[in-house]
Amino acid sequence: MARGAQRHKDARTRQNGAHPRQNGTRPRAQRPRDDDGVIQVLAKAVREVESAVQRGRTQPSIRTKFQVVALLMREERARVKAEETTSAARRTEELKRLDGIATILATTAARDTSLLGLLADDAVISDRARSLRRELLEAAGVEVPPDPAEKPAPTEPTATVQRRVVPRSVVSRQLANPFLAPDFSAVARRTAKPRRLVGWELIGPLLTSFEDGGALSCMTLPEPGATRVSGGLELMPHQGRLVAAAAAGHRTFLLADEPGLGKTAQALLAAEAADAYPLLVVVPNVVKMNWAREAALWTPNHPATVVHGDGDTIDGFADIIVVNYEVLDRHVGWLGELGLRGMVVDEAHYIKNRKSQRSQNVLKLSERIRTRTGHPLLMALTGTPLINDIEDFTAIWQFLGWIDETRPVGELMVALEESGLTPADRGFSTVARAAVIDRGIVRRRKRDVAADLPARRVADVPVELDDEAGRSIRAAEQALARRLVARYERTLEARHAGEVVEGIDHDLVRQVAAWERANKATKTSDENVFTMMRRIGQAKAGLAADYAAQLARSAGKVVFFAKHIDVMDTAEATFARRGIRYASIRGDQTAAARQKHIDAFTDDPDVAVVVCSLTAAGVGINLQVASNMVLAELSWTDAEQTQAIDRVHRIGQEEPVTAWRIIAAQTLDTRIAELIDSKAGLAARALDGADQEIAESSDVQLEALVTLLEDALGERVGRQAS
Known part of the structure; x- marks a missing residue:
């Protein structure tokens, strides 16, 4: 007052x-x-x-x-x-x-x-x-007392007025190796200045050469070498061809494969083939954790670290640094001084506006890498076809070092000079297009590599719930685990009064989990496995919708499945804000309204997404006009999940189907996904969704509680031992 x-x-x-x-x-x-x-x-x-x-x-x-x-x-x-x-x-x-x-x-x-x-x-x-x-x-006419900590600010804020940080572990790395070995190849690879094409405007004709259409934009790739990699994993042939190109010395790629063709694995293995470490990977926040997981899977000998916020928890000595666009501005300084030898930009259409801050950060870092390393690996990943919004790709070409703000540079300019043609000559467009493609454009569609792909597969996309809802969910999980542990200890003490029990009584664990499931299935006063999964679904709804929006832009029509109405509402609100037209299939619709929405999705090319209730749309409808779907919430059984996928994977489907399953990292969501996979048989799910005898949903709920309790007891035993 x-x-x-x-x-x-x-x-x-x-x-x-x-x-x-x-x-x-x-x-x-x-x-x-x-x-x-x-x-x-x-x-x-x-x-x-x-x-x-x-x-x-x-x-x-x-x-x-x-x-x-x-x-x-x-x-x-x-x-x-x-x-x-x-x-x-x-x-x-x-x-x-x-x-x-x-x-x-x-x-x-x-x-x-x-x-x-x-x-x-x-x-x-x-x-x-x-x-x-x-x-x-x-x-507003309010007198403000002077702030001793306040410093004069520039009258016109610029991009340099950003809060910059240097994580402590990065300082340790710099102190451990204060001098970067000079790379004189950066000077040796400079090309001669253009002579014949001086004065010609060339960026416009290069763009026009793609707008005119033509053959599929894909450079000639070598035959793949060994297809087996670390951990017994095996590359598909189309993936192996790009890795072979990197091994042969090619260093710039615009990898524009359709979603579902494994661009992440190709980029990581290309970096390994090129020894492009330290490697910086710039990604949207929604796929940040997925990149870390894929790095551990495909290149386990090269540790990866993920930058969150100010980077207080990162490993400064890691080979792979994963950072999202939203926090990149804080870290541009130390990243530019780290001696990076490679850089990957995922969902590269994010930098289409060269004047935006995120684009300026990316372009600044790529320029820094090129001036310090003569032959760095630079990769731009996007599923957006080149023929759409081609002007947006000038920022990507600049990131790759093919052009600067006004003209082609480097090897691209040399190729244009050696063609002997000018934009006024007939045939220049064909030559220009080929010259750009040869710099490293790689574009494959699902139908082009159908023999490489399983007919149906499920791909997990881990997302991090780093907001207040995520913190609340993790706190609720801990409370649930403490309640289970307390009941376990009370029962154990009653059974073994005065006795010392070594280790964990696994039979009692299962009994406590069964009590919890039976007692909490119909109660909502405390957190239980059912309310936890619903809260997780609500928390990741926006992230799942963002991912579906990316797919819709890059791959065409997308089917979005959710279990709960509020998750569907959040998704539809997200699509509306993004200007994406959608249809909606819900349980409270009349038969006529339901069919109207189905027809809109299947027949109207401008309706990019259909938002479906897992229970209302899981059976009885055909949505094979799409080959990509997003599972925003987990089912309790693989059968329910498979039924949803079968709305897309059915007779009339001409392309392999990919179901993108959104998983909330470091939550009960991850445990449930693993249990569903183990019950269904991971190999069958990943290859072709073969029908198998699977467990009831109650079994998955029980096993989730068992896992939660055993993990909590294991941590307690570990603390007592230490």
Whole structure:
């Protein structure tokens, strides 16, 4: 209350012509006051942020303004609620206007999820943010006491006004090896300046050569060598061809295979073949954990580390560094000094806007690598066909070092010079297209490599729940485990009064798990295995929808399956925000409405996704117009999962089917997935979904509880032993 009274007192002082002094020494120039105070100033600022994000211009200054508006909105809400001198009607009106500002902030953050990190409790408040906070408050007629920690901020924020960090483990690596071995091949590989084509505009004709269509864009690849790799895994022939090209010395690839053809494994093994370590992998947040898992699977001799936030938990000595676009700006500095010899950009269409901050970060790092390493491995991965939005690929070509901002460079320019043609000559378009493809464009479709692929397969996509919902879920899992342990210990003590029991009584574990399943199946007062799985489904709904949206853009029509209505609602809201048209199949629809949605998905090329209830759409419908599907929530049995996949994998399907199963890492979700696989037979599921006798859903629920209890008891025994 005192704070609010002082604020209004300061405002009245300004109206009466007084000039408060700053630091007690000199008068500060009075800013024009907005009659409606802080809320009006915040309303104007939040509209500016909303407009910029809608135009795709989330510059550092906009990010700062978003954060400051959110902070001031919270402060003003607390002040309004505590202000006792304001009438109830006035207070209600002000809170309503603040709710409107909060709604705009929420919808803006949903459009650009990287903004959510600025709202975290541990988010850093930059000097520029402190300065902007002062400016907004003063514009509202509020006197702000000086902040000793505040430093002058530049009048025009630039890309350099970003919070940069250097993780401690990286410092340790730098101290252990303070000098990078010079790579003189960087100088040796410089090509002669163009002579014949000087003055010709070449980027446009290069793009036009792809817009004109033609044959499938794929460079000539060598025959694959050995197809077996570490751990007994085996490459498919089309994967082996790209790895063989890297082994033969090719170093730049635009890998545009359709989803489901194993681009991740190809990139990791190409890096191993090229000895391109340290290797940086830049990915969307939704697939960050999947890259770490795939690295451990395909290249186990090259440790991978994942950068979260400020990178406090990373292994600075790892060979593979995985970082998501949203936090890359914090780490550009030390990554540029690490001596990287390779860089992979996944979902490379994310950098299509060369003026965006994420694109500038990626291009800066690739330029740094090329100047330090003469022959680095650079790979851009995207399933988007080249013929769509071809201008977006200029940023990718620049990342690969094929062009700069104005013209072709390096080997591409040499090839164009040696052709003897100019853009005015007939045949230049064909030659230009071939020259770009030869630099490393690799594009295969499922139908092209159908012999390599199983008819049906399930691919897991681990996602990390690193928000408040994820932390709450992990806390609830721990509470469930503690309850199981407590019951186990009480029963054990009653059975063996006064005796010392060594190890874990596995029979008792199963009995306790059976009690828990029986007692909690119909109760909702405490967390149980059923409520846990529902909460996990809700938490990963947005991530699953984001992944489906990526598939829809790169691979065409996608079937999205979920068990619960709220997960379907979240997915449909996500698609609507992204401008993706969808159909919906739910249990409460009439037969006519249901068929209308099915027809829209199968017949209308603009309807990219169908959102299906696992129970309502799991049987009796044909959706084979798609060959990719997303399983947003886990079933309790493989049979239910297989029935959903069979909506796509059925007579009339001309392509191999891939079901992308979204798994919440480090949660009960992972255990359930493993149990379902073990019950169904992993080999049959991965190859062709062969029918097998499988366990009931109750068995999976029981085994999940058994696993949870045994893990908790194992950790307790380990602590006692240490």
